[in-house]
Amino acid sequence: MEKKSEDKRLENIPEVREFLDVFPKDLPGLPPVRQVEFQINLIPGAEPVARAPYRLAPLKMQELSDQLQELADRSFIRPSYHQLRVRDEDIPKTAFRTRCRHYEFQVMPLGLTSAPTVFMDLMNRVCKPYLDEFVIVFIDDILIYSRNKEEHANHLRIILELLRKEKLYAKFFKCDFRISIIQFLRNLINRQGIHVDPAKIKAVKNWASPTTPTEIRQFLGLTGYYQRFIKDFSKIAKEKVIVYASRQLKPNEENYTTHDLELGSVVFTLKSWIHYLYGTKCTVFTDHKSLQRILDQKELNMRQRRWIELLADYDCEIRYHLEKEMLW
Incomplete structure (x- = not known):
């Protein structure tokens, strides 16, 4: 993998050296009028936000100015969004003031709510003929993938010609060329697939x-x-009890046999949590061993037959479990 370095030069990459105008040090000026313009749609009756500039002590203002200038000099804060015009009638909506003067954005700034969506729309339109053939676009990132070096050189040339035609520009030192693995959206991607970042x-x-x-x-x-x-x-975590259910016996239920009480508790549970259990395979653990064969028994009373019909609506398996091993 070729490392990103300040020492690399445009002239050292054959596929790029003829497209020096696509990698300018600074944007040449206002972008051309494109098929996509940034619009600001306001809620009817909305009023501009009036807010005084944030106050800073002179020393802090100077420090902030110096830091911003340093970041700009190192190309850390050069915005790619500035390559899209704001619609003429929406320019006044971008107005803001500083301690020195008022400004209006003529190009789409970073930070507005719909800016990523609009810029993504522009890039999708520009790269549409080649999307998912050898190009993936995510906002201002362009990924070009190929099967071999010769094919990659051709694909790279096609995209650079497209950027030149559309007057879109890239920052050279933020680009990587001819690499076999790349970090993208928090994952590592190579020809074998998507992998987790070791970091x-x-x-x-x-x-x-x-x-x-x-x-x-x-x-x-x-x-x-x-x-x-x-x-x-999902199975790595230890199972946890998510709910308990119980109730008192009704007067007539106090005369039930132990077998019927155990079967009735299963029916009560299935009815109580039907929204979790219906249509889902589930396992019922009971310390009453005879319930395992309840579906095979032929001599059943009317109550048991009614409950067996209800059990048939569920995809459940009844298993015997020793009482001392039950989870409570």
Whole structure:
């Protein structure tokens, strides 16, 4: 895998050297009028938000200015969204003020609610002829995949010509070329498929034991993301009792035999939790051994026959379990 480095040069990559204009140091100016324009649709009657600029001490303002300039110089905050125009009638809606003056955005800024959706729409339209053939687009990321180096060089040239035609620009030092594995959307992707990032696995291994409900939810949220990579992920956790059910015997039930009381408790449970159990295979554990053969018994009273008909509606298996081994 070729490492991303500040020392790499455009001229050293044959497929790219003829497309130097696609990798400018700075955006050349306002983007052209495209088939996709950024629109700001307001709720009828909505009024502009009036808010004073956030106050900062002079020293903090200077520090903030210096840090922003440093980030800009290092290309860390160059926005790709600025390659899409704002619709003329919506430009006044982007107005904002600073301690120095008022400004309006003529291009789509980062941070607006629908900005990612609109930019994704633009990229899908631009790359539509080649989507899922050798290109994957996610917002401002373009992934080009090929079976061999020759095919990859051709695919890369096609996309660069497309970007040149549409006057869309890329940042060279944020690009990787001719690599066999890439990190994308928190996963590692190569020709064998999608793999878990080892750094994420290390984070799970080093995670401190959660002690509060919030910490448990955080841990389950992190590990749950990778459940598709782990067979029988849901079975790893130890089973927990999710509900208990009981009731008093009715006067007439006090005369039931032990066998009928045990069978009646099964029927009561199935009726109580029908929304969980109906249509789902379930297992009933009982310490009354004769219930295992209840469906094979021929001599049944009317009550038992009625209950057997109800049991037939469920996909359940009755198993004998010693009382001392039951979970309570």
